[in-house]
Amino acid sequence: xxxxxxxxxxxxxxxxxxxxxxxxxxxxxxxxxxxxxxxxxxxxxxxxxxxxxxxxxxxxxxxxxxxxxxxxxxxxxxxxxxxxxxxxxxxxxxxxxxxxxxxxxxxxxxxxxxxxxxxxxxxxxxxxxxxxxxxxxxxxxxxxxxxxxxxxxxxxxxxxxxxxxxxxxx
Numbered sequence: 535x536x537x538x539x540x541x542x543x544x545x546x547x548x549x550x551x552x553x554x555x556x557x558x559x560x561x562x563x564x565x566x567x568x569x570x571x572x573x574x575x576x577x578x579x580x581x582x583x584x585x586x587x588x589x590x591x592x593x594x595x596x597x598x599x600x601x602x603x604x605x606x607x608x609x610x611x612x613x614x615x616x617x618x619x620x621x622x623x624x625x626x627x628x629x630x631x632x633x634x635x636x637x638x639x640x641x642x643x644x645x646x647x648x649x650x651x652x653x654x655x656x657x658x659x660x661x662x663x664x665x666x667x668x669x670x671x672x673x674x675x676x677x678x679x680x681x682x683x684x685x686x687x688x689x690x691x692x693x694x695x696x697x698x699x700x701x702x703x704x
Contacts, residue, residue, distance in 0.1 A: 563617070566607075569643070574607045576640035577652055578617045580677060582625035583633050584656045587673035591622055598662035602655045637680040649681045657691055661698040668700055 563571040581602060585595040596618060604614040624632075641649060656677060660670040671692070678688030696702055 573643055574617060576636055577606060578603055578621035579624060579636045580640060580652060581655060581659050582621035583629060584670060584673055584677065585659050586625045586629055588667045588669045592663050594662040595659050598659045602658065634680060637677055641681050653678055653681060653683065653688065654691055657695050661695050664698065665700050665703060666695055666698045671699060
């Protein structure tokens with residue numbers, strides 16, 4: 535099952551093109567209530583979206599994503615790793631075309647507090663490798679708006695990561 539179909543966006547890819555990782559993660563999420571699994575899938579996808587904003591997801595970003603997914607979902611380490619793997623795979627292969635749709639879906643199913651938590655986690659993932667690139671920073675601002683936050687609200691979080699921003703590290 536693809537992440538998009540799981541989120542209710544219809545058939546994203548044919549079953550024969552689905553990776554083993556996608557099938558494995560769908561199996562791992564079967565034990566969760568449907569609403570929680572949908573929330574987690576969207577949350578993880580948006581994290582992967584930011585990690586892939588500079589077209590490179592490194593080990594530090596992956597580890598931070600796994601830590602965040604473990605914290606918000608209470609999954610085991612291997613389950614968190616699988617969720618992150620599928621989200622990263624989907625972000626790499628479907629990014630750009632589905633980013634807004636999935637972020638909008640997350641906005642609809644999450645509370646304002648949950649959306650603020652996601653926004654804070656985006657900065658943590660982007661900063662995990664020591665630098666928030668200009669591409670990552672711009673993408674976080676865009677996601678913040680898609681989540682319903684003003685530029686000022688997003689910028690207040692951004693200031694907490696000032697020392698990690700690439701434009702201030704030069």
